[in-house]
Amino acid sequence: MKSQSGIRQHALSLLFAALFLGALAGQSFAGLAAYNEEQISHGQAPATYGEFVTSSAFVVDVAENWQSEYLQFFLFIIATIWFVQKGSPESKKPGDEGTGTDEEQRVGPHARPDSPRWAGASGWRRTLYSNSLLLVMGAIFVLSWWAQSLAGLVVYNEEQAEHGQQALDWTEYVMSADFWNRTLQNWQSEFLAVGSMVVLSIYLRQRGSAESKPVGLPHRTTAIESE
CATH class of the missing domain: 1.20.5 (Single alpha-helices involved in coiled-coils or other helix-helix interfaces)
Incomplete structure (x- = not known):
């Protein structure tokens, strides 16, 4: 059991x-x-x-998807600190912008007995833990982007060799149309998906989902709250 x-x-x-x-x-x-x-x-x-x-052919396809997904999460996490969308459960309530007070975040002297240990610490440990989600998401994005660029360079230069054309170095490749075509086609789809979720969740509901407001809450209600 x-x-x-x-x-x-x-x-x-x-x-x-x-x-x-x-x-x-x-x-x-x-x-x-x-x-x-x-x-x-x-x-x-x-x-x-x-x-x-x-092979680089497989790695580049996997890495370019991963980096776009983690960029999406990275930007959404940092954007929701300072930007709000009235009526969306993906947003804080208007007026709650910012990082919050220590009391609201339950850190330092306001930490609970069962809070994570570094939440009650001081100095760099509290700062690091307070931003740990953003830092890890950002690190995964950078590493995935870097892996994509290296694997994509190998694939691109193999294609160049097949056509008797000159190979590029890494700097030239990350400035090339091929690299940014691969990259931006994934980024735009991620930004569209997140934006759609933010807006559609204002007016539409899914009963029982944590990503939705309760079915009967008004459209204007931003977060799950009692009136």
Whole structure:
């Protein structure tokens, strides 16, 4: 019973971990098939599964999706500190902009007995922990962006060599149209999705979802609150 209770308590993260791994595996097999079709059409030997999933062709596709997702989270986290959207459950209430007082955030002398240890600390430890979510999201974005740029450079230069054209160095590649075409097509879709969620959640509801206001709350109500 304890293990079942533990699974239920972590069901949301476990569900998305399973969906992520399933989608990643599906992408690897579909990508291998598409890659080998292209290899054969160019008179080259097909790759094995192991060769493909460790190739720059696979890494660049994975990394460019990851970096756009984590950029989305990074920007949304920092934007919701200072910007509000009246009526959206994705926003704080108008008037609550900013980082909040120590009392509101329950840090330092206002920390509870069961608060995280660094919430009650002082100096750099409290500052670091107070911004830890933003820092980690930003770090994952930068690392994914860097991985995308390196893998994309290899893929691009392989294509250049096939056409007898000059290879680029890293700086030239990250300034190229190919790199920014790959990057911006993902960014625009993420920004559209987040903006749509913010606005649509003002007027639409999903009963039982933490991402929605209670069905009967007025459109003007920004956060889940009693009137």
